[in-house]
Amino acid sequence: MHCPNSGQLGEDLVAQWLQSTGWIILHRRFSSRWGEIDIIAQHDGESGEAEEQKENFSRAKQQLSANRTQHSLLAFVEVKTRSSGSWDAGGRSAITPEKQAKIWRTAGIFLAQYPEKADYSCRFDVALVYCQRISKNLTNFTATQEALATSSAAGHKFKLQEYILAAFDSLIDDG
Template sequence: MANLPPSHYPDIGHLGEDLVAQWLQSTGWVILHRCFSSRWGEIDIIAQYDGRTGEKLLTQDSLRAKRPATANSIQHSLLAFVEVKTRSSGSWDAGGRSAITPQKQAKIWRTAGIFLAQYPEKADYSCRFDVAIVYCQKISKNLTGVTANQEALATSSVDGYKLKLQEYIPAAFDSLIDNG
């Protein structure tokens, strides 16, 4: 049987990004962009989280009363620029971690800057750079038996592949630099 042309096979990178975007949405994030690109590079997912805190506020009235006012619905928006690495077993780059070089990080930083310039209303939001590690396995029709594996944050099966979100690393550039 002849091999099918590469264009016939699904892009496992996009399948991994789909899984991560769905997981982020299920945890309260709003997906602003997928595959945001500039001349510097591309960011797989840009997501926003609007958290609420019960912080104390200093208002003019509370200053006069010499006590802080309580605000139960203060909104703090956070932007995550997410790099998704989808790999199959036996990947050469530590599940995608080694592919996030300082050069790749610099491209993502620059592209994030372009995004913030295009959306100045988001320029004051807190920002971080996250990495999602997705494991992809071709589903074999002859698969029998049970295999033990690490618990996944999310899973999906699509186009003959089983995908598992193995790890989500918030503020990963900091930890990759520290542990690199």
């Protein structure tokens, strides 16, 4: 089974989910000669800070400008979209040390192009998306792990099954 444009649709789902959780999408498919990063997202502060900003906008705006670098986080996100029976553990095994090195180098190029973000904390995340054809005659139901987010497009259902924070460290530790 092939999902048409599955990679792009999986990335769309992850980008929408990130935005719904307070992230700002800076780039999609940022590429350099070293490779490509599917999503680069930024998060500024915590939800408690957002409430404070609503109560006293002008004071918070000044404070945010002064503390933006200190509280901002960049996430370089690799999205793997797979259908059932994939050979690579739902995309997890495709994040090889070589792939990680390409993403690290590409992130360095991004930070060189945007030096105002060079002092931000950075993290390398992996999103695992499952793609399944939607059957008109669905008679069987299989219980699976609850998805973080879902969407449907082109006769397929996409599920964000797992979002691995700081994944490169955990994938290296597991390997």
